[in-house]
Amino acid sequence: MNKIWLVTQREYLTRVKNKTFILTTLLTPLGILVFMAAVVFVMSTGSDKAKTINVFEPTNLLEKELISRDNLTFSFSNESLEAQKELYKAKKINGIIEIPALTDSLASKYSYKYHADKPLAMDESFAIDKAIGKKIRNYKLKKLNIDETMLKNLDTDVSSIPVTILEDKKISSITNVVSSVLGGVVGYAMFFIILFYGMQVMRSVMEEKINRIVEVLISSLKPFELMMGKVIGVGLVGLTQIGIWLILMPLIYIIGAALFGVNADGIGSLATNDMPIDQMALSSQDKISQVFFELKSMNWWLILPLTLFYFLGGYFAYSAIFAAIGSAVGEDINDANSLTLPVMMPLMFSMYIGISAVNAPDSSLAVWSSMIPLLSSIVMPVRLPFDPPWWQIAISVVSLIIFSVLVVWLAARIYRVGILMYGKKASFKELAKWVFYKG
Amino acid sequence: MNVLSLQNVVKAYANHIAVNDVSFDVKAGSIFGLLGPNGAGKTSLIRIITTITAADTGKVFLNGHPLNHLHPNEIGYMPEERGLYKKMKVGEQLLYLAQLKGLSNREAKIKLKTWLEKFDILSWWDKKIGDLSKGMSQKVQFIATIVHDPSLIILDEPFSGLDPINANLIKDEIYQLKEKGASILFSTHRMEQVEEICEDIVLINKGKILLYGGVNAIKNDFKEHKFSVKYSGDLSSQLNSAGYDIISAMGNEIIFKAQNGQSSNDLLKGLISHNVNIISFNEILPSLNEIFITKVASSNE
Numbered sequence: 001m002n003k004i005w006l007v008t009q010r011e012y013l014t015r016v017k018n019k020t021f022i023l024t025t026l027l028t029p030l031g032i033l034v035f036m037a038a039v040v041f042v043m044s045t046g047s048d049k050a051k052t053i054n055v056f057e058p059t060n061l062l063e064k065e066l067i068s069r070d071n072l073t074f075s076f077s078n079e080s081l082e083a084q085k086e087l088y089k090a091k092k093i094n095g096i097i098e099i100p101a102l103t104d105s106l107a108s109k110y111s112y113k114y115h116a117d118k119p120l121a122m123d124e125s126f127a128i129d130k131a132i133g134k135k136i137r138n139y140k141l142k143k144l145n146i147d148e149t150m151l152k153n154l155d156t157d158v159s160s161i162p163v164t165i166l167e168d169k170k171i172s173s174i175t176n177v178v179s180s181v182l183g184g185v186v187g188y189a190m191f192f193i194i195l196f197y198g199m200q201v202m203r204s205v206m207e208e209k210i211n212r213i214v215e216v217l218i219s220s221l222k223p224f225e226l227m228m229g230k231v232i233g234v235g236l237v238g239l240t241q242i243g244i245w246l247i248l249m250p251l252i253y254i255i256g257a258a259l260f261g262v263n264a265d266g267i268g269s270l271a272t273n274d275m276p277i278d279q280m281a282l283s284s285q286d287k288i289s290q291v292f293f294e295l296k297s298m299n300w301w302l303i304l305p306l307t308l309f310y311f312l313g314g315y316f317a318y319s320a321i322f323a324a325i326g327s328a329v330g331e332d333i334n335d336a337n338s339l340t341l342p343v344m345m346p347l348m349f350s351m352y353i354g355i356s357a358v359n360a361p362d363s364s365l366a367v368w369s370s371m372i373p374l375l376s377s378i379v380m381p382v383r384l385p386f387d388p389p390w391w392q393i394a395i396s397v398v399s400l401i402i403f404s405v406l407v408v409w410l411a412a413r414i415y416r417v418g419i420l421m422y423g424k425k426a427s428f429k430e431l432a433k434w435v436f437y438k439g
Numbered sequence: 440m441n442v443l444s445l446q447n448v449v450k451a452y453a454n455h456i457a458v459n460d461v462s463f464d465v466k467a468g469s470i471f472g473l474l475g476p477n478g479a480g481k482t483s484l485i486r487i488i489t490t491i492t493a494a495d496t497g498k499v500f501l502n503g504h505p506l507n508h509l510h511p512n513e514i515g516y517m518p519e520e521r522g523l524y525k526k527m528k529v530g531e532q533l534l535y536l537a538q539l540k541g542l543s544n545r546e547a548k549i550k551l552k553t554w555l556e557k558f559d560i561l562s563w564w565d566k567k568i569g570d571l572s573k574g575m576s577q578k579v580q581f582i583a584t585i586v587h588d589p590s591l592i593i594l595d596e597p598f599s600g601l602d603p604i605n606a607n608l609i610k611d612e613i614y615q616l617k618e619k620g621a622s623i624l625f626s627t628h629r630m631e632q633v634e635e636i637c638e639d640i641v642l643i644n645k646g647k648i649l650l651y652g653g654v655n656a657i658k659n660d661f662k663e664h665k666f667s668v669k670y671s672g673d674l675s676s677q678l679n680s681a682g683y684d685i686i687s688a689m690g691n692e693i694i695f696k697a698q699n700g701q702s703s704n705d706l707l708k709g710l711i712s713h714n715v716n717i718i719s720f721n722e723i724l725p726s727l728n729e730i731f732i733t734k735v736a737s738s739n740e
Contacts, residue, residue: 006538014527212522216583219489219516220539222508420491422520433453 003221007229008236011204015237025241029248051124052092054084057099062135072124085115095120097128102136105143110136178294179385180358186307187354187382189242194314194377195347197238198322202336204230205326205419214419223416228408231319238315298385306393307381313400314377318347320404320411327418328426339428350375354382361386371396373403410435441500442467442591442622443488448497450483457483458494459646465591465622465639470613472637472654473626474727476735480646481626482519485593488624489516502590512541515589519596519626521580525569529560529579532568533586540587547586554582558608574605581609585616592616595626610636630728640727642734649734658724664697666706669718677715694723 015021050071055062057076064076074097077084084096095116102110112132114120120128141148162175205227208214217226321343329335353375357366361383369375370383376396380388417434418426426434443465450458457480465471475481486492488499490511499506501513523532530551537547555561558578568576577600585592594613598606613623613636625637633640634654642650650657668674669692678685684696697706703722710717 003539006535010535014524207524211524212518212520213524215491215518216516216521216536216580217539218491219514219518220511220536420486 004225004229004232007221007226008233011230011233012236012240015200015234016240021237021241025244026248029245029252032249033252051094053095053097054087054093055097055099056081056084059099059101061099061102061139062132066128066131066135072127081115088116094118099132102139105140174290175294176386178291178298179361182295182298182385183361183382184355184358186384187351187358187378190307190311190314190378190381191347191351191354193238193242193311194318195344197234197315198319198343199340200234200237201231201319202322202326202340203333204234205323205415206329206333206336209327209419210331218416218419223419224412227320227323227412227415231316231323231408234319235312235315299387303384306384306397309397310377310381310400313373313404317374317377317400317404317407318343320408324411324414324418324431327415328421328431330422342428346374347378350378354378357382361388367392371399373400376400413437440467440503441465442502443471443624444498444500444503445484445488446498446500448484448487448494448499450480450487450492450494456646458487460497461641461643461646461648462497463641463648463651465624467590467622468617468620469638470617470623470625470636472633472640473624473643474628474630474633474640474731475643476628479644481643482595483646484643485516485518485595485624485626488591489514489593512587513590515540515584515587515592517580517584517592517594517597519599523568523576523580523583526567528565528567529555529571530564533579533583536583537586540589542587550586550588551582554586558582573600574602577601577605578608581612585612585621589621591622591624593624593626596629597625598627598629598632628731630726630731634727642731644735644738647738649738650730654727657730658727661725661730662722663725664701665694665723666697666703666720667692667694667723668710668720670710670715671718672715674710674715681709691718 050073052073052075055066055074055076056079057064058078062076066074066076068074075093081096081098084093087093088096095114095118098113098115100112110132114125119125141151208217214226322340325336325339325343329339350369353365353369357363357370357379360366366379366383367388370380370388371392377400380393380396413435414431417437418431441464445464446462448458448461449456459480461480461484473481473484483492487494488501488506490506490508501510504510527535533551533555534544534547537551538544542550552561555564560575560578563571563575563579568579571579581597584594592613597609597613601609613625617623625633627633637654639653640650640657641648652660665686671691674693675685675688678693678695683698686694686696688694697703703720707717707720710720
């Protein structure tokens with residue numbers, strides 16, 4: 001036990017003191033922030049050149065009015081099209097919009113002409129389409145004698161109010177959305193963390209084998225102790241990194257928000273851009289407070305410890321397998337690829353199941369795979385915010401414990417033989433044989 | 440008192456028997472040579488003694504007790520294929536390895552400082568192993584092997600890759616450790632080193648013991664009763680007439696084979712009685728190298 005702790009210490013300290021680790025740990029949240037700021041910046045600035053566009057409408061369909069937008073200035077002119085084209089040639093204007101007559105007031109399709117050698121940018125043409133569409137709508141309303149307010153009253157905003165029957169608790173329409181986002185984020189994070197740190201364990205095993213220090217080490221302690229110390233040490237590094245990020249992210253976000261004037265609404269509005277402005281303005285404050293309410297009402301005392309448990313269970317099983325693979329390959333990291341592929345498959349598979357579980361947390365695929373070890377460590381954390389039945393959690397937890405212990409034991413059997421084998425990389429058949437080698 | 444005792448040790452792998460019924464004892468405070476050609480089973484034997492693997496059958500005793508999980512702390516092992524963490528500092532690395540051998544951090548620090556000072560390399564404490572030359576890192580490796588005062592030190596080809604100066608340094612250290620009461624199991628196929636250092640040897644090939652005993656006793660067993668005499672006067676014709684088999688005669692040195700059963704004293708008496716001035720007289724013993732080659736060759740047939 002004492003020796004496992006020594007190995008853990010070494011693995012942990014050499015990694016945490018490593019410059020690359022310190023840099024990536026500190027810079028990743030900063031990088032994410034810069035990326036988000038860049039996205040906001042790119043999305044908020046359209047084309048930067050101001051454009052003047054003449055609108056030619058002999059039929060007065062638009063009633064000489066079109067809302068100017070950002071860099072677009074519209075001017076209405078009754079001069080002939082030919083005369084306006086001369087203005088274009090003289091580079092006084094950037095283009096001419098020609099509005100043909102609306103022949104049928106019930107027409108569902110309408111197109112206008114844009115005269116210029118360079119077509120409009122996508123967002124510009126969208127904006128103009130929309131503005132003209134609105135005008136035509138007004139024109140049609142007038143022509144058909146429809147009252148605007150009455151028309152509005154025809155639209156009904158329908159939503160469902162979830163009410164529980166057996167359980168006594170409050171849920172709202174936003175519960176599922178919050179749970180989905182939460183589950184999705186946790187599932188993704190779980191996948192990457194298990195994969196990344198599992199690979200680290202594998203590299204570390206290979207390093208010791210290539211260094212040839214391994215024989216000195218195992219003359220001092222059991223291969224199992226060495227492997228476990230390594231797995232625990234690297235796992236603690238992972239937890240440290242995540243812990244630092246959990247603290248740094250909100251901190252940097254707050255600082256960033258103050259510095260760049262990026263606020264939550266700014267980022268939120270990206271997703272809801274196509275919503276009518278008035279509706280959005282009304283609900284965005286509400287929504288945020290509702291999200292916070294939902295987050296608060298989650299059963300964190302269940303979710304947090306269980307998520308940690310699934311991380312540990314999955315991490316131990318996968319990283320032990322990676323350790324066994326690392327012990328079986330020789331000097332060449334490329335040799336490892338063919339052996340890691342079969343391990344990556346359940347990992348990837350469970351991530352995809354996890355993504356689908358976000359939409360359908362109670363589908364039989366999600367339910368079953370959340371109880372099957374090797375898949376459960378990613379799928380179950382995704383389902384946790386959706387309050388899965390306790391018996392499913394129980395089966396999942398017990399099976400993951402049994403499975404992880406078994407896998408660690410098997411991996412240790414392979415590892416103890418593999419680290420002393422030099423020469424060509426082993427095949428799966430040989431790995432299976434190693435399990436049954438006697439001490 | 441034996442520091443190490445092997446009794447009928449057998450270790451078989453899937454397709455061959457690596458160690459086949461091997462028994463020998465290593466006396467406390469001696470230097471013992473484990474010899475054999477490549478693939479003879481030396482490493483398999485050492486791995487059993489260091490508890491890296493276990494014997495299929497047979498018994499191994501360390502200081503009179505059957506091998507157990509505490510014994511690694513009493514053994515210092517320097518494998519032939521050895522290495523250190525390249526990115527770790529000398530001090531950190533030695534501390535780690537010493538603690539794995541059961542020393543406390545404090546103890547380890549004190550002992551390591553003494554050893555590093557002894558080798559005049561205390562200034563390397565904060566250097567990374569990757570920045571050291573091969574000879575330098577061998578010194579560090581040697582310190583890692585013996586820092587916990589093991590009662591049994593197993594050195595597998597300890598001089599490979601060392602220049603003569605460093606090799607001598609290590610050799611002196613081996614003698615000093617022996618003086619302090621440690622026993623050294625020394626595995627090699629460099630026979631001149633064995634002859635120089637070891638008191639007892641065991642020679643194995645294909646997992647089996649070919650020879651086992653004291654170096655001098657073994658040499659005696661294999662002697663061919665050859666003598667070399669330096670002299671002035673006329674010796675060869677006298678030896679010829681007495682019926683000795685002259686192997687070579689160069690200047691004033693003659694090498695000949697004695698008749699069976701004749702002791703060196705008898706022989707010397709006979710030489711002196713002749714009218715010859717004897718300058719030196721010694722029996723030619725076979726070198727271990729010769730014994731090694733003939734023994735291994737005959738066992739391979």
